[in-house]
Amino acid sequence: MCGIAGLAFPRGGRVVDPALIGAISRALAHRGPDDAGWLACQAGKISTGSEFPPSVTAEAVLLHRRLSIVDLSTAGHQPMGSPDGRFWITFNGEIYNYVELRRELASLGHAFRTNTDTEVLLAAFSAWGGECVNRLKGMFAFGILDARENKLMLARDFFGIKPLYHASWREGWAFASEIKPLLLLPGVSRRADPQRTADYLRFGQTDHGDGTMFADVRQVPPACWIEIDLKRPEPGQARRYWRLEARAPADPGVAESAGRLRGLFLDSVRLHLRSDVPVGAALSGGIDSSAILCAMRYLEPGLDIHAFSYLADEPAVNEERWIDIAGGAAKAVVHKTRPVPDEIAGDLESLIRIQEEPFGSMSIYAQRRVFRLASEAGIRVMLDGQGADELFAGYRYYVAARAASLIRQGRWAELARYAGPAAGFPGLGWTGLFGNTAGYLLAGKAQDLARLLIGRQIFPRWLNMDWFRERGAAPRDTNYTAAREVLKDSLLASVTSTSLPHLLRYEDRNSMAFSIESRVPFLTTDLAEFAFSLPENRLVAPDGGTKAVLREALKGIVPDRILNRRDKIGFAVPDANWMRRLSPWTGSILDGETARTIPQLRIAECRDRWRRFAKTGRGFDLAMWRWINFIEWVRIFGVETA
Numbered sequence: 001m002c003g004i005a006g007l008a009f010p011r012g013g014r015v016v017d018p019a020l021i022g023a024i025s026r027a028l029a030h031r032g033p034d035d036a037g038w039l040a041c042q043a044g045k046i047s048t049g050s051e052f053p054p055s056v057t058a059e060a061v062l063l064h065r066r067l068s069i070v071d072l073s074t075a076g077h078q079p080m081g082s083p084d085g086r087f088w089i090t091f092n093g094e095i096y097n098y099v100e101l102r103r104e105l106a107s108l109g110h111a112f113r114t115n116t117d118t119e120v121l122l123a124a125f126s127a128w129g130g131e132c133v134n135r136l137k138g139m140f141a142f143g144i145l146d147a148r149e150n151k152l153m154l155a156r157d158f159f160g161i162k163p164l165y166h167a168s169w170r171e172g173w174a175f176a177s178e179i180k181p182l183l184l185l186p187g188v189s190r191r192a193d194p195q196r197t198a199d200y201l202r203f204g205q206t207d208h209g210d211g212t213m214f215a216d217v218r219q220v221p222p223a224c225w226i227e228i229d230l231k232r233p234e235p236g237q238a239r240r241y242w243r244l245e246a247r248a249p250a251d252p253g254v255a256e257s258a259g260r261l262r263g264l265f266l267d268s269v270r271l272h273l274r275s276d277v278p279v280g281a282a283l284s285g286g287i288d289s290s291a292i293l294c295a296m297r298y299l300e301p302g303l304d305i306h307a308f309s310y311l312a313d314e315p316a317v318n319e320e321r322w323i324d325i326a327g328g329a330a331k332a333v334v335h336k337t338r339p340v341p342d343e344i345a346g347d348l349e350s351l352i353r354i355q356e357e358p359f360g361s362m363s364i365y366a367q368r369r370v371f372r373l374a375s376e377a378g379i380r381v382m383l384d385g386q387g388a389d390e391l392f393a394g395y396r397y398y399v400a401a402r403a404a405s406l407i408r409q410g411r412w413a414e415l416a417r418y419a420g421p422a423a424g425f426p427g428l429g430w431t432g433l434f435g436n437t438a439g440y441l442l443a444g445k446a447q448d449l450a451r452l453l454i455g456r457q458i459f460p461r462w463l464n465m466d467w468f469r470e471r472g473a474a475p476r477d478t479n480y481t482a483a484r485e486v487l488k489d490s491l492l493a494s495v496t497s498t499s500l501p502h503l504l505r506y507e508d509r510n511s512m513a514f515s516i517e518s519r520v521p522f523l524t525t526d527l528a529e530f531a532f533s534l535p536e537n538r539l540v541a542p543d544g545g546t547k548a549v550l551r552e553a554l555k556g557i558v559p560d561r562i563l564n565r566r567d568k569i570g571f572a573v574p575d576a577n578w579m580r581r582l583s584p585w586t587g588s589i590l591d592g593e594t595a596r597t598i599p600q601l602r603i604a605e606c607r608d609r610w611r612r613f614a615k616t617g618r619g620f621d622l623a624m625w626r627w628i629n630f631i632e633w634v635r636i637f638g639v640e641t642a
Contacts, residue, residue: 001517002078003028003065004090004164005176006143008152008230013042013059014171021052024181025063031092031177031512032065039063039079039088041230044147046088048079059230060145060152062090069094069381069517072276075114079145082126083111086148089122092177093140093162094517096271101135130155130225133241137271137524141220143175152228158242159387159495159523160222161504166235167217173234178509179217179356183637191215191640194473197600201463201626202475204360207501210238213357214639222496244495244528246488249535257538258552264526265553269295269383272521273303277380282370282518283307283334285322286569287547287554287562288385288394290329292521294558296383297330305332308374308382310366313338314574322562329559335377337369341581352636354513358629359506361622363573368510375514386507387522390494391531392550393487393539396428396568400436402540404486407441414542422544426567439479440486460623462605487536495528576613576620583614589628594635599642601627 005024007016025036040047040058047056064078081088095101098117101124106112110123117138124132125144130153133140139161144153154175156164166175170187182188193215199205206213210221220226224238251257269292273279281293293307307327312318320336327334344365351368352358374382389395393402399422406415423433459465459475468474478498483489494500504520511518531539534549541548551563579586589595590607606627613619634641 001031001067001069001094001512002092003031003177003512004092004141004143005063005174005181006090006152007061007172007174008228009059009172010232013057016040016052016056016058016061018052018054018056020184021061021063023184024176025052025065027181027184028063028065028177030515032067033515034068035064035066035074035077037064037066037078039090039145041088041145041147044150046081046085046147048081050077059150062088062143062145064090067380067515067517068277070098070117070274070276071115073114076116076118078118080116080118080122082122086146087122087126088145088147089118089125089142091118091121091140091142092164093138093142093157094519095121095136095138095140096274097137099274130241133225137268139519139523141177150230152230154220154226154228155241156220156222156224158223158244158525159504159528160501161508161520161523163505163508164220165212165217166220166226168234173228175220179212179214180353182217183214189214189216189640190638192600192634194468194471195476197630197641198463198468198473198475200358201600201623201630202459203477204622204626205476205478205498205502206357206359207505208497213633222501242525244492244525244532246485246492247529247533250533251535251538254538254549254552257534257549258555261527261530261549261553262557264524264530265291265521266295266299268521268524268527270299272383272519273300275381278306278378279381279383280306280308280374280377280379281332282367282374282382282384283309283323283326283332284385284569285309285319285326285562286385287551287558287565288388288522290322290326290385290558290562291388291550291554292383292385293326293330293332294554295521297332298557305330306374306377306379307332307334308370308377308379309334309336310370311336311338312366312572312574313340314577317569317572317574319569322565325559325561335373337373339366339369341578344578345582345585348632349636352629352632354509355506356509356637357505358626358633360502361573361625362575362578364506364510366573367506368513371510371514371516371518375516379516381517381519382511383519383521384507385522386503386520387495387500388547388550390491390500391522391528392547393491394547394568395499396425396432396546397436398487398490398540398546399425399428399544400433401440401487401490402536402544403433403437404440405484405488405536407437408484408486418542418544425544425546436479439477440481440490443480462602462609462623462627464600464602467599485536487540488532491539492532575622575625576617579620579624580614580617586610586624586628587614589631592631592635595631597641598631598634601630
């Protein structure tokens with residue numbers, strides 16, 4: 001797990017500014033505090049080192065900051081070259097099946113000098129070219145320089161667990177693990193992207209597609225390659241190497257489906273435990289994090305397990321009871337953190353700098369505190385349950401998506417039996433079931449009418465729609481689908497665009513801020529393809545129960561009391577309570593100079609709504625958090641909003 005960056009210069013290269021290289025490396029230092037390296041390539045000739053020299057001419061520069069997880073020796077220094085000097089890699093991530101790949105490559109005649117997964121990945125690329133990625137089990141973002149062909153190739157893992165951004169600048173083209181290094185480059189503006197600003201402010205959507213909130217900064221999409229010709233360093237078209245698709249469902253029955261899932265899950269956790277440094281687990285008390293923790297104990301009876309949990313200061317969202325049940329079953333040492341609103345105000349600026357783009361709620365702060373707690377305990381690797389909700393239908397809106405499937409397919413008798421229990425899902429009710437189901441089935445004006453019928457504004461008064469229309473942008477609600485299997489289509493959207501991408505960004509930044517490698521064992525191609533091969537009633541049960549097949553698969557590993565939970569909390573925080581207790585601080589942001597300069601918001605309307613909530617405690621909306629987050633993001637990053 002590391003930080004990577006690179007620059008490509010057109011027309012025969014440039015004399016590289018060592019101050020700029022140093023600034024980029026320092027901006028990534030938290031991702032790799034253990035080692036630093038650079039590579040310069042000019043006309044196929046390679047120079048490497050640790051401290052960048054004062055005068056280097058190069059067509060391409062690769063940078064690396066190392067967090068040592070596998071093979072802690074200096075042999076893991078990067079950028080790393082192939083034995084023949086043709087290929088050079090800067091790599092961020094972890095290849096969990098590197099042991100098996102190493103054996104296969106050794107049988108083909110490859111010799112290895114280190115015990116790193118980096119060298120295995122480099123050998124795999126030398127042997128199989130770009131097709132090597134489909135043999136990998138892991139998370140990765142890397143750049144490979146072909147010194148012979150004068151090309152640079154970038155690749156990002158199947159789900160986008162590891163980030164990879166790029167931008168054109170005054171002297172060429174660049175990539176990096178984070179956005180901040182790219183903002184250091186002359187010619188990269190800090191202009192806000194109008195469409196993505198609309199998506200965020202109205203619906204809290206970020207991280208979808210290949211763009212970012214910064215108009216000049218793009219990202220390599222998950223499961224894609226990008227190739228750059230160093231003679232003309234502009235990124236080519238992203239080339240997809242893997243695509244998750246809903247296959248025609250095969251139903252081997254409950255027992256066989258659960259058994260297959262159990263085996264895939266345990267195999268994944270076993271691989272994710274490979275590490276030369278201490279491994280811990282994030283524990284919320286829900287099914288997914290409990291599954292990871294209990295599987296660790298199931299697979300490694302003698303393992304010294306430490307779990308890290310957030311406790312809310314409001315009983316409705318406090319999961320301490322479930323945390324203690326899971327921790328006790330796994331015989332884990334459980335560390336707990338209980339943040340309070342006053343701490344948030346002091347930490348928010350740091351959190352926004354870390355996250356680089358706005359985020360949806362203050363739950364991201366709770367996650368940050370968990371990783372800080374793990375860092376204080378000396379943990380360098382954490383396992384987390386991220387992705388299970390999106391693959392196995394864990395959120396309450398998937399209950400409505402299943403109802404929409406039954407309607408689309410004309411299965412009225414099943415719907416009649418399903419609707420009552422489904423409406424009883426905690427936090428849903430008949431209004432929520434109706435509203436969310438309509439959102440999946442209705443498009444355009446019909447969906448707008450449905451919103452009005454359940455009391456939701458299409459375009460709220462606090463949003464300056466004139467500004468967005470002038471720029472050809474408008475908020476987009478992505479719930480509608482024309483598919484017959486609405487649930488499957490909704491899950492696919494969650495994995496690829498609406499939910500998982502921003503959750504993975506939150507996790508990456510919060511963990512790497514404390515130099516911790518966060519691993520997500522549910523996110524493997526084997527598990528994802530299996531989930532999307534199942535019929536929908538194996539995901540959401542006929543009684544509206546979520547994660548049906550996963551609950552069955554985990555029996556005997558996770559305590560029944562947790563598997564039988566029907567509520568869904570996760571890393572939830574008491575947003576309304578915290579926001580109100582932060583009232584003086586929040587009010588000062590809405591009244592501040594930056595807020596007055598932001599044309600996307602009708603700030604007077606925002607202030608009025610906020611003051612009514614602060615006075616009465618009624619009328620809270622997460623949009624209020626988005627106002628605050630957006631205003632502070634603009635201030636901290638100097639974002640151009642006009």
